[in-house]
Amino acid sequence: MVYLPDIEPGHAVRFIARLAQRVGVTVADSRQYFPARKVVVTGYPVRAALEGVEREAARAALGFTRAEPGVMVLGGSTGAQGLNRALGSVLEEALELAQIVHLSGDRDWEWVSERRAALPPALQARYHIAAYMHAEALSQAMAAADLAVCRAGASVLGELPFFGLPAVLVPYPYAWRYQRTNADWLAARGAAIRIDEERLAQELTPTLRRLFGQPEALLGMREQMRALAQPEAAARLAAEVIGLARRGDAA
Secondary structure (H helix, E strand, O other): OEEEOOOOOOHHHHHHHHHOOOEEEOOHHHHHHOOHHHEEEOOOOOOHHHOOOOHHHHHHHHOOOOOOOEEEEEOOOOOOHHHHHHHHHOHHHHHHHOEEEEEOOOOOHHHHHHHHHOOOHHHHOOEEEEOOOOHHHHHHHHHHOOEEEEOOOHHHHOHHHHHOOOEEEOOOOOOOOHHHHHHHHHHHOOOEEEOOHHHHHHHHHHHHHHHHOOHHHHHHHHHHHHOOOOOOHHHHHHHHHHHHHHHHHHO
């Protein structure tokens, strides 16, 4: 069995799928790339460590105030320099609009820390930074946020729907087209907005202002994102693998 986490397969998955008896896919739109007899739609498996987080408790743990919106900015476990620099260029304006938790990665940590230290105390209190987050802290940040600004790797197809977290998706420009395809799939369903990296610094603040100025629209994005959740994905994948093994034993 082979599993495709993204919407569109790359060459490696296309090749391995020719040898596989079963192909698991995250969404039904990926059926078009494989023989119908092989495909099963499983959803994207979400880590158990992300489960069981209560939103208000998560906001309190982060130091978010109740009344104001919260934004999570992250570029994966190692960070994303393009996202970090774009946010840094408009940081004061963004912090006037929302509380921000920023997962920067190690490479930009020193610069991001210095940027925070240069802010007025009132804005520092609204800007929560970390170089890296383990699963528990990451789940708190995602549960607490009203909007994510992030890359569009495969995990956005599982984790953002799991938390019902609408997003501004910024595909990594040097990773073939799969992140763009993921972002466009979520955007087409009203759950996200795609902004290409070269436009992020110019469009981030206006986008935040527009979304937070239209609470009903943002709520609609949250509902659309949550509707895409498939919380039993890991169990479905496991069941398919076990089924293949049992059929092999019977043979």
